[in-house]
Amino acid sequence: MSRYDLAVLGGGPGGYVAAIRGSQLGQEVCIIDKEKLGGVCLNWGCIPTKALIKNAEVYNLIKHADKYGIDVQKVKVDFKRNVKRSRDVSAGLSKGIEFLMKKNKVKHIKGTGCLVSKNRIKVEKGNKTETIEADKIIIATGARPRTFPGMEYDGKRVISSKEAMTLETPPKDLTIIGSGAIGVEFAYYFNEFGTKVHIIEMMDRILPNEDLDISKEVEKHFERSGIKISKGIKVLKIEGMKTKAKVYVKKNRSEEIIESDKVLLAVGVTGNIEDIGLESLGIETKSGSIKTDQFNKTNIDNIYAIGDVSGPPWLAHVASAQGHVAVEHATGIETTPIDYSNIPGCTYCQPQVGSLGMTEDEAIKSGFDIQVGKFLFQASGKAMAVGDTRGFVKLIFDKRYGELLGAHIVGSEATEMIAELGMAKALEATWDDIAMTMHAHPTLSEAIMEAALDAQGCSVHQ
Ligand SMILES: Cc1cc2nc3c(=O)[nH]c(=O)nc-3n(C[C@H](O)[C@H](O)[C@H](O)COP(=O)(O)OP(=O)(O)OC[C@H]3O[C@@H](n4cnc5c(N)ncnc54)[C@H](O)[C@@H]3O)c2cc1C
DSSP states (O other), rough: EEEEEEEEOOOOOOHHHHHHHHHHTTOEEEEESSSSSHHHHHHHHHHHHHHHHHHHHHHHHHHGGGGGGGGOOOOOOHHHHHHHHHHHHHHHHHHHHHHHHHTTTTEEESEEEEEETTTEEEEEETEEEEEEEEEEEEEEEOOEOOOOOOOBBOSSSEEEEHTTTTTTOOOOOOEEOOOOHHHHHHHHHHHHTTOOEEEEOOOOESSSOOOHHHHHHHHHHHHHHEHHHHHHSEEEEEEEEOOEEEEEEETTEEEEEEEEEEEESSEEEEEOTTTSHHHHHHHOEETTOOOTTTOOOOOTTTEOOOOOGGOOOHHHHHHHHHHHHHHHOOOOOOOOOOOSSSSOOOEEESEEEEEEEOOOHHHHHOOEEEEEEEEGGGGHHHHHHTTTTEOOOEEEEEETTTTTEEEEETTTTHHHHHHHHHHHHHHBHHHHHHSSSSSOOOOOOOHHHHHHHHHHTTOOOO
């Protein structure tokens, strides 16, 4: 039996960050994963989808090249190569994580792990079994796409994000159930490559967790680009047939059947809590996730759970941050719990969305007397120069002290721009701090400064 100070079960962004941090802190560490290192994020989530979306953006730019005075003739899409680029990017990054494990002297064990006691993990490796012993254990087994009764995947007509990102040809028509980040990213991607996309959303707007103005803006541009959106729709069941899929829906009292080539189910995720020994050890779970405290410790003293398996927000950067906190706490060094009021959330469709903190509605409901500052990219010189003036920056401040409560950006580079506001919020910046911070000209980020000025009634350029 091999012995370690720290064993990490799951090699996604939560797990591998925890393993590296553990090694940096002088721990003897092993990481166990049944698949490629990098988890969903590098192999089937964040990275491959962003590679596909970049391909779609390049195609979009070429289609509209005449706007920039460039005539492009005979454009041909090789969809298989589009997918291959995405798979190659993932494969390269996963190898990079293997290299990082070696560099940090973390032992990589390939196999399926299950906790058999509070200090032991049994690892199935094909027809062999290895038991490892560890003082501290971090569970980072991630999550998988959710299903509901009557709404199950068949992998052919009714697909999840995993199949969607490896389709060799774009479907003729595609119904997407759910309009969170994953649903709208695939809507953008397939629409660009000519698929007739129909989004079905149960709530009264797409991207329902975003600020209302953001949802409206993305919806407006999606509809202009030909994406059909149906809101307030309840899906009753889905049937995958030989040549098409049928979605049975209900709106108010009327029922309807929507037919399409394929259906993409994007209705959230559920934690991988099964078959990892939680029940026998009495590790507490809640609604498909492992329950933890502010340092990601479970109800068992030496066992921590991080990332998607420990519940929302299901984001790679949250998993990694939790990896740091959990290991530092487990090894007894001082650490700071995560501030969950300052988590950036990004959606990589075009126009992109980047947001953090409270929406306008949440701030009002929390009792704040708010002041909103807004700046439209229509009035930004840089946005005009690059040829994309869609969207805006919307900042929400507490009127009393001018403190930043929430930031919401929709526009071509929103996912890069939001970082500045995360720093501002972490440092409890006020509207003055943001407005008086000189922003280079011409940049899209000048819109942030202008939005802060607007909150004080003195925006210059609109
Ligand atoms: C299509 C898609 C797009 C996404 N885009 C983004 C994005 O743009 N930005 C973002 O922040 N997040 C995004 N996410 C979410 C992100 O991928 C997850 O939040 C992140 O991967 C969670 O990391 P994790 O370490 O908790 O688990 P995971 O990345 O899920 O890794 C868990 C690992 O545990 C392993 N494992 C599970 N059980 C066992 C076992 N019993 N034994 C051994 N190994 C096991 C798995 O093989 C896996 O490698 C996306 C997700 C999807 C599906």
